[in-house]
Amino acid sequence: MQKKYTINVDISINSGQVFLWRKYQDYWYGVNGQNVLRIDNLGKIKSYQNKSIDFFRNKDNTDQIIKSISKDKVTKNSVKKYFGLRLMDQDPFQCLISFIVSSNSNIPKIKQSLECICARFGDKIKFDNKEFFLFPTPEKLSQASIFEIKKCGVGYRAKFIKEAAKVVVLKKIDFEELRKTNYSEAKKHICKIPGVGNKVADCVLLFSLNKLESFPLDRWMIKILEKYYLDEFKIMTKTITEKQYEILHEKIVKHFGPYAGFAQQFLFKMERENYKKKWL
DNA sequence: CCAAGGCCTGAATG
DNA sequence: ACATTCAGGCCTT
Numbered sequence: 001m002q003k004k005y006t007i008n009v010d011i012s013i014n015s016g017q018v019f020l021w022r023k024y025q026d027y028w029y030g031v032n033g034q035n036v037l038r039i040d041n042l043g044k045i046k047s048y049q050n051k052s053i054d055f056f057r058n059k060d061n062t063d064q065i066i067k068s069i070s071k072d073k074v075t076k077n078s079v080k081k082y083f084g085l086r087l088m089d090q091d092p093f094q095c096l097i098s099f100i101v102s103s104n105s106n107i108p109k110i111k112q113s114l115e116c117i118c119a120r121f122g123d124k125i126k127f128d129n130k131e132f133f134l135f136p137t138p139e140k141l142s143q144a145s146i147f148e149i150k151k152c153g154v155g156y157r158a159k160f161i162k163e164a165a166k167v168v169v170l171k172k173i174d175f176e177e178l179r180k181t182n183y184s185e186a187k188k189h190i191c192k193i194p195g196v197g198n199k200v201a202d203c204v205l206l207f208s209l210n211k212l213e214s215f216p217l218d219r220w221m222i223k224i225l226e227k228y229y230l231d232e233f234k235i236m237t238k239t240i241t242e243k244q245y246e247i248l249h250e251k252i253v254k255h256f257g258p259y260a261g262f263a264q265q266f267l268f269k270m271e272r273e274n275y276k277k278k279w280l
Numbered sequence: 281c282c283a284a285g286g287c288c289t290g291a292a293t294g
Numbered sequence: 295a296c297a298t299t300c301a302g303g304c305c306t307t
Contacts, residue, residue: 103303109290155288160304197304219302241282
């Protein structure tokens with residue numbers, strides 16, 4: 001009998017999905033929207049809001065998913081090496097703003113900007129005798145001045161942040177609704193948000209809207225595909241246009257199947273570790 | 281449909 | 295000490 005697929009919390013948190021996390025002794029603490037989560041090394045969660053949350057997607061049949069994405073040597077190796085890596089189901093608004101901030105940036109910088117945004121616009125709370133700033137509500141961010149948002153070092157993205165928050169407040173985008181719609185429909189809607197292109201949209205869909213076939217293609221993933229999957233995907237250009245992104249995504253889903261997003265996370269983790277890139 | 285350049289910041293390199 | 299390069303994705307032309 002094969003060992004059931006468990007959770008490796010360290011690996012999961014250090015995989016580029018989340019930014020507002022820190023470790024105190026044996027627990028990871030992380031901001032997730034209006035909630036703060038405390039996670040032990042088995043993945044057991046206690047939350048500030050005291051409500052249960054399937055943050056690690058335990059309802060998935062993960063054993064089957066892992067089997068399904070293990071189509072080739074590369075994924076098989078990364079699945080083995082990073083055993084316990086999970087996709088996390090995040091607060092959608094925080095996820096959206098996080099990945100708008102992420103564009104044209106890097107992980108340490110993203111983390112710093114987001115922490116500043118929380119401290120400046122989020123509510124201060126106490127949990128486990130520690131202080132945290134919650135992520136700001138859409139209302140709060142939609143009313144913030146661009147000048148104030150810029151103080152968090154987000155530069156030209158400040159107006160995207162404000163506009164994105166407005167879109168959410170005005171219910172032009174409804175996360176609950178998007179969770180139920182299919183991948184391409186949901187993507188069409190989310191790409192209308194200022195500052196959201198293909199890559200950011202796929203991150204939001206994968207990490208907070210339950211779209212497991214989305215496969216965010218950033219510079220790293222392109223590099224990875226060129227390096228290990230040249231025969232399969234034949235990437236010809238350095239800059240990926242919208243059309244090419246779409247075609248490439250179709251090929252990817254054909255190769256990895258409906259849970260391609262899981263494969264993306266393993267490959268990303270693997271290559272960033274190879275290059276010893278910083279996580280949090 | 282595609283190509284090129286601008287937007288911002290901070291770390292790394294010269 | 296200072297200047298340049300680089301990383302990074304979206305938007306406009």
